[in-house]
Amino acid sequence: MFETLSYYFQFDFVKYAFIAGILVSLCAALLGVSLVLKRYSMIGDGLSHVAFGAIAIAAVLKIAPMYFTLPVTIIAAVILLRMGQNSKIKGDAAIAMLSVGALAVGYLLMNVFSTNANISGDVCTTLFGSTSILTLSATDVYTCIVLAAVVITAYILFYNRIFAVTFDESFASATGTKSSVYNLSLAILTAVVIVIAMNLVGALLISALIIFPALSAMRVFRSFRSVTICASVISVGCSLAGILVSVLADTPVGATIVAADIIIFIIFAIAGKLRKA
Protein backbone atom coordinates (compact mmCIF):
# COMPACT_ATOMS: atom_id res chain seq x y z
CA MET A 1 0.00 0.00 0.00
CA PHE A 2 2.75 2.46 0.93
CA GLU A 3 4.53 1.69 -2.30
CA THR A 4 1.41 2.51 -4.25
CA LEU A 5 0.97 5.70 -2.30
CA SER A 6 4.52 6.90 -2.69
CA TYR A 7 4.18 6.10 -6.36
CA TYR A 8 1.09 8.28 -6.62
CA PHE A 9 2.67 11.10 -4.61
CA GLN A 10 5.27 11.55 -7.32
CA PHE A 11 2.58 13.17 -9.41
CA ASP A 12 1.73 16.84 -8.99
CA PHE A 13 -1.97 16.26 -9.51
CA VAL A 14 -2.17 13.97 -6.49
CA LYS A 15 -0.39 16.55 -4.32
CA TYR A 16 -2.72 19.25 -5.63
CA ALA A 17 -5.73 17.14 -4.80
CA PHE A 18 -4.57 16.72 -1.22
CA ILE A 19 -3.78 20.42 -0.72
CA ALA A 20 -7.12 21.51 -2.18
CA GLY A 21 -8.97 18.81 -0.25
CA ILE A 22 -7.52 19.85 3.11
CA LEU A 23 -8.12 23.58 2.58
CA VAL A 24 -11.62 23.29 1.21
CA SER A 25 -12.83 20.90 3.87
CA LEU A 26 -11.33 23.10 6.60
CA CYS A 27 -13.21 26.17 5.31
CA ALA A 28 -16.44 24.22 4.84
CA ALA A 29 -16.31 22.92 8.42
CA LEU A 30 -15.66 26.37 9.91
CA LEU A 31 -18.59 27.96 8.12
CA GLY A 32 -20.69 24.84 8.67
CA VAL A 33 -20.75 25.25 12.45
CA SER A 34 -22.41 28.65 12.15
CA LEU A 35 -24.68 27.64 9.27
CA VAL A 36 -26.02 24.59 11.10
CA LEU A 37 -26.56 26.48 14.35
CA LYS A 38 -28.29 29.38 12.62
CA ARG A 39 -30.59 26.93 10.76
CA TYR A 40 -29.03 27.97 7.47
CA SER A 41 -27.96 24.47 6.34
CA MET A 42 -30.42 24.55 3.47
CA ILE A 43 -28.86 27.74 2.12
CA GLY A 44 -25.67 25.80 1.53
CA ASP A 45 -27.63 23.14 -0.28
CA GLY A 46 -29.52 25.67 -2.40
CA LEU A 47 -26.34 27.49 -3.34
CA SER A 48 -24.68 24.33 -4.58
CA HIS A 49 -27.52 23.81 -7.04
CA VAL A 50 -27.30 27.41 -8.17
CA ALA A 51 -23.58 26.91 -8.77
CA PHE A 52 -24.41 23.88 -10.93
CA GLY A 53 -26.83 25.95 -13.02
CA ALA A 54 -24.22 28.70 -13.34
CA ILE A 55 -21.57 26.26 -14.55
CA ALA A 56 -23.94 25.08 -17.26
CA ILE A 57 -24.59 28.65 -18.37
CA ALA A 58 -20.86 29.42 -18.34
CA ALA A 59 -20.25 26.37 -20.54
CA VAL A 60 -22.89 27.54 -23.03
CA LEU A 61 -21.52 31.09 -23.10
CA LYS A 62 -17.96 29.71 -23.23
CA ILE A 63 -16.78 31.76 -20.23
CA ALA A 64 -14.25 30.40 -17.75
CA PRO A 65 -16.52 28.72 -15.17
CA MET A 66 -14.92 30.33 -12.10
CA TYR A 67 -15.42 33.92 -13.29
CA PHE A 68 -19.09 33.36 -13.95
CA THR A 69 -20.08 30.88 -11.26
CA LEU A 70 -18.56 32.79 -8.36
CA PRO A 71 -20.43 36.10 -8.82
CA VAL A 72 -23.72 34.32 -9.66
CA THR A 73 -23.52 32.14 -6.56
CA ILE A 74 -22.65 35.13 -4.37
CA ILE A 75 -25.66 37.05 -5.69
CA ALA A 76 -27.86 34.00 -5.07
CA ALA A 77 -26.53 33.83 -1.49
CA VAL A 78 -27.51 37.44 -0.85
CA ILE A 79 -30.97 36.90 -2.35
CA LEU A 80 -31.57 33.76 -0.27
CA LEU A 81 -30.60 35.56 2.91
CA ARG A 82 -32.95 38.44 2.15
CA MET A 83 -35.78 36.06 1.25
CA GLY A 84 -35.39 34.25 4.55
CA GLN A 85 -35.78 37.49 6.46
CA ASN A 86 -38.77 39.19 4.91
CA SER A 87 -40.82 38.16 1.96
CA LYS A 88 -44.03 36.48 1.00
CA ILE A 89 -42.27 33.27 0.02
CA LYS A 90 -40.84 31.86 3.23
CA GLY A 91 -37.20 30.84 3.56
CA ASP A 92 -37.39 27.07 3.09
CA ALA A 93 -39.77 27.26 0.13
CA ALA A 94 -37.62 29.95 -1.49
CA ILE A 95 -34.54 27.76 -1.18
CA ALA A 96 -36.32 24.69 -2.54
CA MET A 97 -37.62 26.74 -5.46
CA LEU A 98 -34.28 28.29 -6.31
CA SER A 99 -32.28 25.08 -6.01
CA VAL A 100 -34.55 22.85 -8.03
CA GLY A 101 -35.04 25.62 -10.60
CA ALA A 102 -31.29 26.08 -11.05
CA LEU A 103 -30.82 22.33 -11.34
CA ALA A 104 -33.46 22.03 -14.08
CA VAL A 105 -32.18 25.03 -16.05
CA GLY A 106 -28.62 23.80 -15.79
CA TYR A 107 -29.46 20.34 -17.07
CA LEU A 108 -31.65 21.77 -19.83
CA LEU A 109 -28.87 24.05 -21.07
CA MET A 110 -26.30 21.28 -20.94
CA ASN A 111 -28.55 19.16 -23.14
CA VAL A 112 -29.65 21.78 -25.64
CA PHE A 113 -26.22 23.34 -26.16
CA SER A 114 -24.10 20.29 -25.62
CA THR A 115 -20.55 20.53 -26.90
CA ASN A 116 -19.71 16.99 -25.99
CA ALA A 117 -21.22 13.73 -27.17
CA ASN A 118 -21.18 12.38 -23.63
CA ILE A 119 -23.75 14.67 -21.95
CA SER A 120 -24.61 12.40 -19.07
CA GLY A 121 -20.89 12.07 -18.37
CA ASP A 122 -20.56 15.88 -18.20
CA VAL A 123 -23.60 16.23 -15.95
CA CYS A 124 -22.40 13.47 -13.71
CA THR A 125 -18.98 15.09 -13.37
CA THR A 126 -20.47 18.43 -12.39
CA LEU A 127 -22.93 16.90 -9.96
CA PHE A 128 -20.74 14.32 -8.31
CA GLY A 129 -17.24 15.64 -8.89
CA SER A 130 -16.01 12.26 -10.19
CA THR A 131 -12.33 12.66 -10.97
CA SER A 132 -12.14 16.42 -11.48
CA ILE A 133 -10.18 16.89 -8.27
CA LEU A 134 -7.42 14.84 -9.85
CA THR A 135 -7.29 17.19 -12.81
CA LEU A 136 -6.68 20.43 -10.89
CA SER A 137 -4.09 22.74 -12.41
CA ALA A 138 -1.48 24.70 -10.45
CA THR A 139 -3.59 27.86 -10.94
CA ASP A 140 -6.65 26.14 -9.46
CA VAL A 141 -4.63 25.21 -6.42
CA TYR A 142 -3.25 28.74 -5.98
CA THR A 143 -6.76 30.20 -6.21
CA CYS A 144 -7.83 27.66 -3.66
CA ILE A 145 -4.97 28.57 -1.29
CA VAL A 146 -5.67 32.31 -1.52
CA LEU A 147 -9.42 31.95 -0.94
CA ALA A 148 -8.89 29.51 1.91
CA ALA A 149 -6.41 31.92 3.51
CA VAL A 150 -9.02 34.69 3.32
CA VAL A 151 -11.75 32.52 4.88
CA ILE A 152 -9.55 31.19 7.68
CA THR A 153 -8.03 34.58 8.57
CA ALA A 154 -11.46 36.23 8.61
CA TYR A 155 -12.82 33.42 10.77
CA ILE A 156 -10.04 33.75 13.36
CA LEU A 157 -10.18 37.56 13.50
CA PHE A 158 -13.96 37.65 13.83
CA TYR A 159 -14.33 34.43 15.84
CA ASN A 160 -15.77 36.09 18.97
CA ARG A 161 -18.22 38.14 16.99
CA ILE A 162 -19.25 35.17 14.88
CA PHE A 163 -20.04 33.37 18.13
CA ALA A 164 -22.05 36.33 19.47
CA VAL A 165 -24.10 36.71 16.30
CA THR A 166 -24.69 32.96 15.96
CA PHE A 167 -25.76 32.54 19.57
CA ASP A 168 -28.03 35.56 19.86
CA GLU A 169 -28.54 37.90 16.96
CA SER A 170 -30.82 40.38 18.73
CA PHE A 171 -28.50 40.77 21.72
CA ALA A 172 -25.55 41.28 19.40
CA SER A 173 -27.41 43.94 17.40
CA ALA A 174 -28.69 45.66 20.53
CA THR A 175 -25.18 45.98 21.91
CA GLY A 176 -23.63 47.37 18.77
CA THR A 177 -22.46 44.41 16.68
CA LYS A 178 -23.68 44.75 13.11
CA SER A 179 -25.41 41.37 12.80
CA SER A 180 -26.63 41.96 9.27
CA VAL A 181 -23.07 42.52 8.06
CA TYR A 182 -21.97 39.25 9.63
CA ASN A 183 -24.91 37.34 8.16
CA LEU A 184 -24.11 38.75 4.75
CA SER A 185 -20.40 37.90 5.07
CA LEU A 186 -21.33 34.39 6.18
CA ALA A 187 -23.55 33.91 3.11
CA ILE A 188 -20.89 35.30 0.75
CA LEU A 189 -18.09 33.19 2.23
CA THR A 190 -20.35 30.14 1.98
CA ALA A 191 -20.90 30.89 -1.69
CA VAL A 192 -17.14 31.18 -2.24
CA VAL A 193 -16.40 27.92 -0.46
CA ILE A 194 -19.13 26.10 -2.39
CA VAL A 195 -17.79 27.24 -5.73
CA ILE A 196 -14.25 26.13 -4.83
CA ALA A 197 -15.42 22.88 -3.31
CA MET A 198 -17.43 21.89 -6.38
CA ASN A 199 -14.16 20.76 -7.92
CA LEU A 200 -13.61 18.48 -4.99
CA VAL A 201 -16.89 16.70 -4.38
CA GLY A 202 -19.22 18.09 -7.02
CA ALA A 203 -22.32 20.24 -6.71
CA LEU A 204 -24.66 17.72 -5.14
CA LEU A 205 -22.35 16.54 -2.40
CA ILE A 206 -20.82 19.83 -1.26
CA SER A 207 -23.45 20.47 1.42
CA ALA A 208 -22.32 17.25 3.10
CA LEU A 209 -18.89 18.83 3.66
CA ILE A 210 -20.57 21.80 5.33
CA ILE A 211 -23.14 20.00 7.47
CA PHE A 212 -21.70 16.63 8.57
CA PRO A 213 -18.57 17.74 10.48
CA ALA A 214 -20.52 20.35 12.49
CA LEU A 215 -23.31 17.89 13.32
CA SER A 216 -20.86 15.15 14.32
CA ALA A 217 -18.90 17.51 16.58
CA MET A 218 -22.10 18.78 18.21
CA ARG A 219 -23.04 15.24 19.27
CA VAL A 220 -20.08 15.03 21.63
CA PHE A 221 -18.69 18.49 22.43
CA ARG A 222 -20.35 21.15 24.51
CA SER A 223 -18.57 24.42 23.94
CA PHE A 224 -18.49 26.48 20.78
CA ARG A 225 -14.71 26.42 20.61
CA SER A 226 -14.40 22.64 21.01
CA VAL A 227 -17.16 22.07 18.44
CA THR A 228 -15.39 24.35 15.95
CA ILE A 229 -12.02 22.67 16.45
CA CYS A 230 -13.47 19.16 16.37
CA ALA A 231 -15.49 19.88 13.22
CA SER A 232 -12.35 21.13 11.47
CA VAL A 233 -10.37 18.05 12.47
CA ILE A 234 -13.19 15.68 11.41
CA SER A 235 -13.62 17.45 8.10
CA VAL A 236 -9.94 17.45 7.17
CA GLY A 237 -9.54 13.84 8.37
CA CYS A 238 -12.50 12.59 6.36
CA SER A 239 -11.33 14.37 3.22
CA LEU A 240 -7.83 12.95 3.54
CA ALA A 241 -9.18 9.47 4.18
CA GLY A 242 -11.65 9.82 1.32
CA ILE A 243 -9.04 10.93 -1.19
CA LEU A 244 -6.63 8.18 -0.07
CA VAL A 245 -9.24 5.45 -0.38
CA SER A 246 -10.43 6.72 -3.72
CA VAL A 247 -6.87 6.74 -5.09
CA LEU A 248 -6.15 3.24 -3.79
CA ALA A 249 -9.51 1.58 -4.42
CA ASP A 250 -10.44 3.59 -7.49
CA THR A 251 -13.76 4.88 -6.09
CA PRO A 252 -15.33 8.30 -6.90
CA VAL A 253 -13.62 10.96 -4.75
CA GLY A 254 -16.63 13.02 -3.69
CA ALA A 255 -18.83 10.11 -2.70
CA THR A 256 -15.97 8.44 -0.80
CA ILE A 257 -15.33 11.60 1.25
CA VAL A 258 -19.02 11.92 2.10
CA ALA A 259 -19.18 8.23 3.04
CA ALA A 260 -16.30 8.84 5.47
CA ASP A 261 -18.23 11.79 6.94
CA ILE A 262 -21.32 9.61 7.40
CA ILE A 263 -19.34 6.92 9.23
CA ILE A 264 -17.82 9.52 11.58
CA PHE A 265 -21.26 11.00 12.21
CA ILE A 266 -22.64 7.61 13.23
CA ILE A 267 -19.68 6.97 15.55
CA PHE A 268 -20.04 10.42 17.18
CA ALA A 269 -23.82 10.03 17.52
CA ILE A 270 -23.31 6.76 19.43
CA ALA A 271 -20.51 8.31 21.52
CA GLY A 272 -22.80 11.22 22.38
CA LYS A 273 -25.57 8.84 23.52
CA LEU A 274 -23.13 6.81 25.63
CA ARG A 275 -21.75 9.96 27.21
CA LYS A 276 -25.22 11.07 28.25
CA ALA A 277 -26.22 7.67 29.60
Add this chain to the structure above:
Amino acid sequence: MALISCRNVSLAYEGNTIVTGIDFTVNQGDYLCIVGENGSGKSTLMKALLGLKKVSQGDITFGDSLKKKNIGYLPQQTEVQRDFPANVREVVLSGCLSSGRFTPFYTKEDKQKADKNMKLLGIKDIEKKCYRELSGGQQQRVLLARALCAADRLLILDEPAAGLDPVVTEELYSIINSLNKAHGMTIIMVSHDIGHAVSNATHILHIGNTPLFCGTKEEYLSSEAFRRISGKGGEA
Protein backbone atom coordinates in the same frame (compact mmCIF):
# COMPACT_ATOMS: atom_id res chain seq x y z
CA MET B 1 -31.17 65.22 32.93
CA ALA B 2 -33.14 62.13 31.95
CA LEU B 3 -31.33 59.05 30.65
CA ILE B 4 -34.02 58.32 28.10
CA SER B 5 -36.85 60.53 26.93
CA CYS B 6 -39.68 59.29 24.75
CA ARG B 7 -41.69 62.05 23.13
CA ASN B 8 -45.03 61.22 21.54
CA VAL B 9 -43.75 57.93 20.14
CA SER B 10 -45.85 55.79 17.79
CA LEU B 11 -44.89 52.26 16.85
CA ALA B 12 -45.98 50.15 13.93
CA TYR B 13 -45.67 46.44 13.28
CA GLU B 14 -45.72 45.33 9.64
CA GLY B 15 -47.36 48.59 8.60
CA ASN B 16 -50.09 48.56 11.26
CA THR B 17 -49.83 51.17 13.98
CA ILE B 18 -50.17 49.37 17.28
CA VAL B 19 -49.47 52.05 19.82
CA THR B 20 -49.38 55.86 19.70
CA GLY B 21 -48.57 58.81 21.93
CA ILE B 22 -46.11 57.21 24.34
CA ASP B 23 -44.49 59.84 26.57
CA PHE B 24 -42.13 59.03 29.36
CA THR B 25 -38.70 59.68 30.80
CA VAL B 26 -36.31 57.37 32.60
CA ASN B 27 -33.83 58.80 35.12
CA GLN B 28 -30.66 57.31 36.53
CA GLY B 29 -31.54 54.76 39.21
CA ASP B 30 -35.16 54.25 38.13
CA TYR B 31 -36.77 50.81 37.97
CA LEU B 32 -39.40 51.06 35.27
CA CYS B 33 -41.80 48.25 34.50
CA ILE B 34 -43.60 48.29 31.18
CA VAL B 35 -46.81 46.31 31.62
CA GLY B 36 -49.73 45.59 29.34
CA GLU B 37 -51.62 42.76 27.68
CA ASN B 38 -50.13 40.51 25.00
CA GLY B 39 -49.89 42.33 21.71
CA SER B 40 -50.12 45.76 23.33
CA GLY B 41 -46.74 46.78 21.92
CA LYS B 42 -44.51 46.20 24.98
CA SER B 43 -41.86 44.24 23.13
CA THR B 44 -41.99 46.56 20.13
CA LEU B 45 -41.41 49.55 22.39
CA MET B 46 -38.48 47.79 23.96
CA LYS B 47 -36.95 47.02 20.57
CA ALA B 48 -37.30 50.69 19.69
CA LEU B 49 -35.48 51.67 22.91
CA LEU B 50 -32.67 49.32 21.89
CA GLY B 51 -32.50 50.78 18.42
CA LEU B 52 -33.51 47.48 16.80
CA LYS B 53 -36.64 49.04 15.36
CA LYS B 54 -37.49 52.49 14.02
CA VAL B 55 -40.28 54.52 15.57
CA SER B 56 -42.94 55.54 13.08
CA GLN B 57 -43.53 58.88 14.79
CA GLY B 58 -42.02 60.92 17.62
CA ASP B 59 -38.53 60.40 18.95
CA ILE B 60 -36.48 58.62 21.56
CA THR B 61 -33.45 60.52 22.82
CA PHE B 62 -30.63 59.47 25.11
CA GLY B 63 -29.47 62.07 27.62
CA ASP B 64 -26.94 62.34 30.43
CA SER B 65 -24.21 61.08 28.06
CA LEU B 66 -25.84 57.64 27.82
CA LYS B 67 -24.36 55.68 24.93
CA LYS B 68 -25.58 52.54 23.25
CA LYS B 69 -22.60 50.73 24.72
CA ASN B 70 -23.79 51.49 28.27
CA ILE B 71 -26.96 49.48 27.72
CA GLY B 72 -27.34 45.79 28.49
CA TYR B 73 -30.16 43.65 27.18
CA LEU B 74 -31.76 40.43 28.38
CA PRO B 75 -33.73 39.08 25.42
CA GLN B 76 -36.21 36.25 25.49
CA GLN B 77 -34.76 32.83 24.74
CA THR B 78 -34.71 31.83 21.12
CA GLU B 79 -35.19 28.51 19.38
CA VAL B 80 -31.53 28.52 18.28
CA GLN B 81 -30.24 28.58 21.86
CA ARG B 82 -32.02 25.43 22.96
CA ASP B 83 -29.47 23.10 21.44
CA PHE B 84 -26.55 25.46 21.13
CA PRO B 85 -23.19 24.03 22.16
CA ALA B 86 -21.64 26.83 24.20
CA ASN B 87 -20.33 26.92 27.74
CA VAL B 88 -21.33 29.52 30.31
CA ARG B 89 -18.04 31.36 30.07
CA GLU B 90 -18.29 31.76 26.30
CA VAL B 91 -21.80 33.20 26.57
CA VAL B 92 -20.93 35.65 29.37
CA LEU B 93 -17.76 36.82 27.63
CA SER B 94 -19.69 37.59 24.45
CA GLY B 95 -21.32 40.47 26.34
CA CYS B 96 -17.95 42.22 26.43
CA LEU B 97 -18.00 42.81 22.66
CA SER B 98 -20.10 45.93 23.08
CA SER B 99 -17.21 48.17 24.09
CA GLY B 100 -17.22 49.74 20.64
CA ARG B 101 -13.54 49.37 19.82
CA PHE B 102 -12.46 46.52 17.58
CA THR B 103 -10.14 43.95 19.08
CA PRO B 104 -10.16 40.46 17.59
CA PHE B 105 -9.75 38.73 20.96
CA TYR B 106 -10.97 39.31 24.50
CA THR B 107 -8.68 41.50 26.60
CA LYS B 108 -7.63 40.87 30.19
CA GLU B 109 -10.14 43.47 31.37
CA ASP B 110 -12.90 41.67 29.45
CA LYS B 111 -12.07 38.43 31.23
CA GLN B 112 -11.96 40.13 34.63
CA LYS B 113 -15.33 41.75 33.95
CA ALA B 114 -16.82 38.38 33.00
CA ASP B 115 -15.37 36.74 36.15
CA LYS B 116 -16.73 39.55 38.32
CA ASN B 117 -20.23 39.28 36.88
CA MET B 118 -20.29 35.47 37.05
CA LYS B 119 -19.35 35.70 40.75
CA LEU B 120 -21.99 38.36 41.32
CA LEU B 121 -24.69 36.07 39.92
CA GLY B 122 -23.34 32.92 41.54
CA ILE B 123 -22.54 31.06 38.32
CA LYS B 124 -18.73 31.09 38.54
CA ASP B 125 -18.69 27.43 39.61
CA ILE B 126 -20.62 26.31 36.51
CA GLU B 127 -18.62 28.36 33.99
CA LYS B 128 -17.46 25.25 32.10
CA LYS B 129 -20.94 23.76 31.88
CA CYS B 130 -22.87 23.69 28.65
CA TYR B 131 -25.55 26.38 28.40
CA ARG B 132 -28.21 24.05 26.98
CA GLU B 133 -27.89 21.65 29.94
CA LEU B 134 -28.64 24.29 32.58
CA SER B 135 -31.99 24.85 34.27
CA GLY B 136 -34.14 27.76 33.13
CA GLY B 137 -33.18 29.86 36.13
CA GLN B 138 -29.48 29.25 35.61
CA GLN B 139 -29.80 30.14 31.93
CA GLN B 140 -31.40 33.47 32.84
CA ARG B 141 -28.54 34.19 35.25
CA VAL B 142 -26.04 33.48 32.49
CA LEU B 143 -27.82 35.84 30.12
CA LEU B 144 -28.06 38.43 32.90
CA ALA B 145 -24.31 38.15 33.52
CA ARG B 146 -23.77 38.65 29.79
CA ALA B 147 -26.01 41.73 29.85
CA LEU B 148 -24.00 43.10 32.80
CA CYS B 149 -20.78 42.68 30.82
CA ALA B 150 -22.31 44.82 28.11
CA ALA B 151 -23.88 47.40 30.40
CA ASP B 152 -22.68 49.65 33.12
CA ARG B 153 -25.67 51.93 33.50
CA LEU B 154 -28.90 50.60 32.07
CA LEU B 155 -30.41 47.12 31.78
CA ILE B 156 -33.35 46.37 29.51
CA LEU B 157 -35.09 43.09 30.33
CA ASP B 158 -37.71 41.34 28.21
CA GLU B 159 -40.02 39.11 30.28
CA PRO B 160 -37.13 37.73 32.34
CA ALA B 161 -39.39 35.36 34.29
CA ALA B 162 -41.05 33.73 31.27
CA GLY B 163 -41.19 29.97 31.76
CA LEU B 164 -39.61 29.96 35.24
CA ASP B 165 -41.16 28.35 38.30
CA PRO B 166 -42.29 30.63 41.17
CA VAL B 167 -39.30 30.03 43.45
CA VAL B 168 -36.76 30.71 40.71
CA THR B 169 -38.78 33.72 39.57
CA GLU B 170 -38.56 35.23 43.08
CA GLU B 171 -34.81 34.63 43.13
CA LEU B 172 -34.40 36.33 39.77
CA TYR B 173 -36.48 39.32 40.84
CA SER B 174 -34.45 39.75 44.00
CA ILE B 175 -31.23 39.68 41.95
CA ILE B 176 -32.65 42.38 39.67
CA ASN B 177 -33.75 44.37 42.72
CA SER B 178 -30.31 44.31 44.23
CA LEU B 179 -28.74 45.34 40.92
CA ASN B 180 -31.02 48.37 41.02
CA LYS B 181 -30.71 49.22 44.73
CA ALA B 182 -27.16 48.17 45.56
CA HIS B 183 -25.41 48.68 42.23
CA GLY B 184 -27.29 51.75 41.03
CA MET B 185 -28.26 50.08 37.76
CA THR B 186 -31.19 51.66 35.96
CA ILE B 187 -33.72 48.97 34.99
CA ILE B 188 -36.36 48.88 32.30
CA MET B 189 -38.34 45.65 32.40
CA VAL B 190 -41.08 44.43 30.13
CA SER B 191 -43.44 42.16 32.02
CA HIS B 192 -47.01 40.96 32.10
CA ASP B 193 -46.69 40.17 35.79
CA ILE B 194 -48.38 43.22 37.31
CA GLY B 195 -48.16 41.83 40.84
CA HIS B 196 -44.41 41.79 40.65
CA ALA B 197 -44.27 45.14 38.93
CA VAL B 198 -46.10 46.97 41.70
CA SER B 199 -44.08 45.34 44.44
CA ASN B 200 -40.63 46.02 42.99
CA ALA B 201 -40.62 48.83 40.45
CA THR B 202 -40.37 52.52 41.19
CA HIS B 203 -42.17 53.53 38.00
CA ILE B 204 -44.83 51.90 35.86
CA LEU B 205 -45.72 52.39 32.22
CA HIS B 206 -48.99 50.67 31.39
CA ILE B 207 -49.67 50.51 27.68
CA GLY B 208 -52.60 49.24 25.70
CA ASN B 209 -53.56 50.71 22.38
CA THR B 210 -52.75 54.09 23.87
CA PRO B 211 -50.60 54.54 26.96
CA LEU B 212 -53.08 54.17 29.78
CA PHE B 213 -50.73 55.20 32.51
CA CYS B 214 -47.23 56.44 33.18
CA GLY B 215 -45.89 57.53 36.55
CA THR B 216 -44.57 56.31 39.87
CA LYS B 217 -45.75 53.11 41.46
CA GLU B 218 -47.73 54.96 44.15
CA GLU B 219 -49.63 56.95 41.55
CA TYR B 220 -50.26 53.76 39.59
CA LEU B 221 -51.82 51.93 42.54
CA SER B 222 -54.52 54.57 42.81
CA SER B 223 -55.00 54.97 39.06
CA GLU B 224 -57.93 54.02 36.89
CA ALA B 225 -55.73 51.70 34.79
CA PHE B 226 -54.68 49.63 37.80
CA ARG B 227 -58.21 49.46 39.22
CA ARG B 228 -59.53 48.15 35.93
CA ILE B 229 -56.90 45.44 35.75
CA SER B 230 -57.11 44.35 39.38
CA GLY B 231 -60.91 44.71 39.40
CA LYS B 232 -61.06 42.22 36.52
CA GLY B 233 -58.99 39.86 38.64
CA GLY B 234 -56.06 40.18 36.28
CA GLU B 235 -52.63 38.80 36.89
CA ALA B 236 -52.08 40.91 40.01
